[in-house]
Amino acid sequence: MMTHVIEKAANVPATGPLADALAMRGKLMDLTQASYEAALLPGDEGQVPAIVRAALACRMARICQQAGLSRHYADLLQGYGSDADPYQLAEPGTKPPESDKRLGAMVAYVDLVTQSPRDATKEDIQALMQAGIEEADIVRLAGLVAFVNYQLRVTAVLSVMGETS
Amino acid sequence: MSRVIHKFTTRVPTWRPHITPIDLDNATPAQQEALKETPSNTKISDYVLVLAHDPESLRIRTSLFNGIMYDKGGLSRDERELGAVAASVVNRCIYCAAVHAQRYNHIVGDEKVMQDIFLRGKEADLVPRVRAILKFAMRLSECPPNVTQSDIQGLREVGLDDQEILDLTLSTTLFGWANRLMHTLGEPVSNT
Numbered sequence: 001m002m003t004h005v006i007e008k009a010a011n012v013p014a015t016g017p018l019a020d021a022l023a024m025r026g027k028l029m030d031l032t033q034a035s036y037e038a039a040l041l042p043g044d045e046g047q048v049p050a051i052v053r054a055a056l057a058c059r060m061a062r063i064c065q066q067a068g069l070s071r072h073y074a075d076l077l078q079g080y081g082s083d084a085d086p087y088q089l090a091e092p093g094t095k096p097p098e099s100d101k102r103l104g105a106m107v108a109y110v111d112l113v114t115q116s117p118r119d120a121t122k123e124d125i126q127a128l129m130q131a132g133i134e135e136a137d138i139v140r141l142a143g144l145v146a147f148v149n150y151q152l153r154v155t156a157v158l159s160v161m162g163e164t165s
Numbered sequence: 166m167s168r169v170i171h172k173f174t175t176r177v178p179t180w181r182p183h184i185t186p187i188d189l190d191n192a193t194p195a196q197q198e199a200l201k202e203t204p205s206n207t208k209i210s211d212y213v214l215v216l217a218h219d220p221e222s223l224r225i226r227t228s229l230f231n232g233i234m235y236d237k238g239g240l241s242r243d244e245r246e247l248g249a250v251a252a253s254v255v256n257r258c259i260y261c262a263a264v265h266a267q268r269y270n271h272i273v274g275d276e277k278v279m280q281d282i283f284l285r286g287k288e289a290d291l292v293p294r295v296r297a298i299l300k301f302a303m304r305l306s307e308c309p310p311n312v313t314q315s316d317i318q319g320l321r322e323v324g325l326d327d328q329e330i331l332d333l334t335l336s337t338t339l340f341g342w343a344n345r346l347m348h349t350l351g352e353p354v355s356n357t
Contacts, residue, residue: 017327024238024328028335031229038222046219064309113345115308118257120349125183135184139218139350146345147222153310153338160312161330 004033006151009068010158018161032154039147040076047137048106048144051080056106057148058090060114064152068159105131106141113145167354170259173283175270177263178353186214199224204231215350230343233335240325240332243272244298248333250279251302252340254286258348261340294323302337 007029013019022029040053058073077084087096089107096103105128113120128138170178187196189209199220203213204227216223234245246269253262266279281289287303289296297319304311320330 018331021239021328021331025232025236025331025335028229028232028236031225031232034225035222035229038219038225042221044221066309109349113349117345117348118255122183122352124349136218138184139215140222142346142350143216143219143222143226146342149345150338150342153305153312153341154334156310156312157305157317157330157334157338160314160317161327164314164317 004029005036005069005072006032006155006158009066009072010155010162011068012158012162018158022158032151035147036151039144042140046140047102047134048140051077051084052089052103052106053144054080055085055089056110056144059092059107059110060145060148061152062090063092063111063114064149064156066152066155069152069155101131102133105133109141110145113142114149167356170353170355173254173259173262173266175263175266175276175279175283176356177267178260179356180210180212180260180347180351181354182211182215182351184215184218184350186211187217189214192217193220195220195224199227202227202231205234206231212347212351216346226342230339233332233339238328240329240336243269244329245332245336246272247295247298248302248337249340249343250282251299252306252337253344254282255303255306256341256344256348258340258344260347260353261344263353265340297323298325298333302333305334305337306341 007022012022040057041050045053054073054077058070058077061069061073074090077090087103088094089096095107098104109124109128112124125138128141133141167179167181192200196217199217200209200213203209213223216226246265249265250262250269253265262283266283270276270279278291278295281291282299287300289299291299301316301320304316317330320333325333
């Protein structure tokens with residue numbers, strides 16, 4: 001179980017009622033881990049490179065103030081080398097240079113849909129298209145943002161529950 | 166011309182994609198494989214055909230979705246739907262809120278709870294257990310997510326055990342995931 005990113009980041013206890021509850025949902029926690037691999041370490045990354053995915057995931061973890069996953073994604077990014085994140089996108093509030101329209105549009109989407117998905121409109125998808133991002137890559141990006149936001153919240157609850165069980 | 170719906174409703178709207186759905190006749194083997202199972206075992210929708218642009222994720226996500234919402238034991242079916250609606254209200258995903266409010270109403274055989282939640286959100290007049298579940302799920306869905314020992318304690322006080330709290334967490338956060346796809350990759354429109 002501790003090979004799963006969420007359980008490790010949340011530091012869940014190995015025994016007790018929470019461990020039993022997770023064991024009962026073992027298949028779902030395995031599928032959650034498989035979803036992590038599909039979003040962060042995909043076989044077909046399209047035009048959304050795994051390195052960029054790691055940087056954006058780290059940014060989302062920090063926006064959501066999730067300590068365990070912020071550490072996990074910082075480590076994942078560091079594993080890609082010291083030049084992996086030249087514009088420090090892992091740090092909330094940063095932007096790539098104006099000349100990189102694709103990356104700029106992707107970062108804007110990540111920030112909006114992490115912080116305030118209710119405010120997303122058709123124009124936000126059109127902005128990605130106008131920046132030259134293909135439809136399949138928009139779906140890949142949306143899938144990454146949506147998954148990481150799920151993962152961050154599951155980890156947040158398990159971290160708090162694990163403290164007392 | 167159909168118009169975009171901005172208000173919560175239990176009448177399920179049509180979902181109009183902003184991204185071209187894949188063409189089923191020209192689907193790759195990986196896409197065909199990912200489309201074998203569908204969420205809640207419904208027919209292959211435009212939504213699923215949009216997500217099929219990324220078959221690697223879709224194939225896993227559908228199994229996970231169905232397991233979180235339907236696997237036996239733990240939290241009751243209606244309370245899982247309540248978590249789904251709470252997330253959809255916070256994220257203002259009109260489509261997801263409609264589908265899952267309707268499923269909730271069907272299970273409990275009453276429409277009052279959802280009417281009140283759509284009208285008043287966290288301030289809805291509800292029995293303590295429903296109120297506690299709604300409050301927890303809405304706070305968890307915010308950004309950054311709000312979850313503290315007292316949030317967990319609030320659920321324990323109305324009788325939820327660890328298994329039920331885990332199941333509620335999974336159904337609520339699964340909809341944080343679904344809302345971010347459905348509400349951004351398309352929009353709900355009236356059926357006529």
